[in-house]
Amino acid sequence: MSSLLQRSRWLFEPALAVVFFVFWAIDLVGRHQLGPGMLRNEVPFWGALLLLAVAIGVSHLQPILAMAIGTAILLGQLLFPQAIFEEPLAYLGYAFVILVVAAEVHGRMRVGALVFAIGSGLSAAGLLAWWLGVGRGDAAARAMFFVLCASAAAIAWLIGTLIGVWLRKRNSELELERATVELRAAETEAFVSGERERIAQDVHDIMAHSLSVILAQADGARLLAEERPAAVAPSLATIASTARSSLTEVRVLIETLVGSPDGPEHPGMADLDELVARLGGAGLTVTLERFGERGDLTAAQELAVYRIVQEGLTNALKHAGPGAAARLALDERDDGVSLSLASRPGVARGPAPQNASGRGLIGMRERARLAGGWLDAGPDDDVPGGFLVTAYIPAAGRVEATA
Structure with a gap:
């Protein structure tokens, strides 16, 4: 009217x-x-x-x-x-x-x-x-x-x-x-779009990691089925464990949408040893080195570090080939966490392709940025065919001081 x-x-x-x-x-x-x-x-x-x-x-x-x-x-x-x-x-x-x-x-x-x-x-x-x-x-x-x-x-x-x-x-x-x-409608749309992107990135990180492990284990079991039948059972156990873990993480992610305001607990710095062990069982030789003591990181920042390491190791497992190795160095200080993840192929090969437009690398950089830090990824000049990821996540108090 x-x-x-x-x-x-x-x-x-x-x-x-x-x-x-x-x-x-x-x-x-x-x-x-x-x-x-x-x-x-x-x-x-x-x-x-x-x-x-x-x-x-x-x-x-x-x-x-x-x-x-x-x-x-x-x-x-x-x-x-x-x-x-x-x-x-x-x-x-x-x-x-x-x-x-x-x-x-x-x-x-x-x-x-x-x-x-x-x-x-x-x-x-x-x-x-x-x-x-x-x-x-x-x-x-x-x-x-x-x-x-x-x-x-x-x-x-x-x-x-x-x-x-x-x-x-x-x-x-x-x-x-x-x-x-x-x-307000634009803010809501932007928030929803951001949440969709975050969920898509989490699903990508979880599934890319788990499927890479499952694929590596399945190929290993297939190749060893005739020569070493006894090695098939551990591979199948790893496949089952990885699938069960990824299913749990996806379920937790979905529960975030309807759960309490605080949301469920996410993996953090304390879960990196388990992640390294899981990738080691999938055929990737990982060397983990820690320096200093744990800094004052928020749960979101610890999740960012975990997802960055998970994506980096998963990429090494997928692209570096059989016999690949990776070295992860974490320097934890009061002012934040610095990480360096260097991977090298199992056999000599040309320079590693730099897929800067892929969701994995974009997601890693975005996670580091949202956590208040930065991330750089590209071919390792010191190792033919190698790939190097370096990142820095400042402590929570340091982020607030510079905001």
């Missing part, structure tokens, strides 16, 4: 103009008949009345045009006295024009509207005093009549100005409210 009223707002002034013209035409038609031989005297009157109705009709959409028409009517009545409204109340149409124009214009045009208002009031008073003899013979009464007409016009201008200020303030508030709603 409110939207319909806003869309049809522009019809109000034209409709009022029609009502104004029809009302005065019916009231004055007896005194201003358009009969044969009377057109020369009556056309100016009907033309002035019609133009005043037009000024009312366009006052909202074209306030400057409305003022121009109103001024032209007064000048025309001065030149053609037959056009003067002998019914003083007909000049109330000017009051409506002044009110609407004052509400629509702003800035310096308000001064112009005030000049038009006072000028219209004084002109109408002058025309009535001249043509109808209002206050004739009584200078005080005539002066009072001029003052009253000018004051009425000024009051109409003041009311219109106040209405315009109120309407603009209301429209600004509505625009602000609409912008706030749109901003």
Whole structure:
């Protein structure tokens, strides 16, 4: 309903103009008949009345045009006295024009509207005093009549100005409210998009790691099935354990969506030994070196370190081939954690391909960035075919101090 009223707002002034013209035409038609031989005297009157109705009709959409028409009517009545409204109340149409124009214009045009208002009031008073003899013979009464007409016009201008200020303030508030709603919707969409990306990255990290281990173990079991049947059982056990672990991690990730606000526990720095052992059982020789003591990392930062190491070791297992080896060095200090993960292939090969557009490397860099640190990954210049990942995650207090 409110939207319909806003869309049809522009019809109000034209409709009022029609009502104004029809009302005065019916009231004055007896005194201003358009009969044969009377057109020369009556056309100016009907033309002035019609133009005043037009000024009312366009006052909202074209306030400057409305003022121009109103001024032209007064000048025309001065030149053609037959056009003067002998019914003083007909000049109330000017009051409506002044009110609407004052509400629509702003800035310096308000001064112009005030000049038009006072000028219209004084002109109408002058025309009535001249043509109808209002206050004739009584200078005080005539002066009072001029003052009253000018004051009425000024009051109409003041009311219109106040209405315009109120309407603009209301429209600004509505625009602000609409912008706030749109901003909240955009923030919600961005949050949802970020959560989707985070979930996709977690699923990628979990499944890429587990499937790489399962694939390595399955290939090993297939190759050793005939020569060393006894080695098949441990490989199958590793496959089952890895699949069960990845299934648990995915279930925990899904429970995050409907769980408590604190969310479930995620793997952290303390789980790196288990991760290294799991990758070692899958055929990747991993050397883990730790320096210093554990820094003050948040749970999210520890998860970032865990996922970075997991992705790096998984990539080494997938791309470095049989007999691959990796060296993971963690330097844990009070100001944060530095890690270096260098992998080398099992057999000599050319430079490792640098897939900077893959989800794995992008996810590693993004995790490090969100944790307040940085990550760099690329071919290892010291080892042919090797790959080097270096990263730094600052301690929680250090991140807050630099924020």
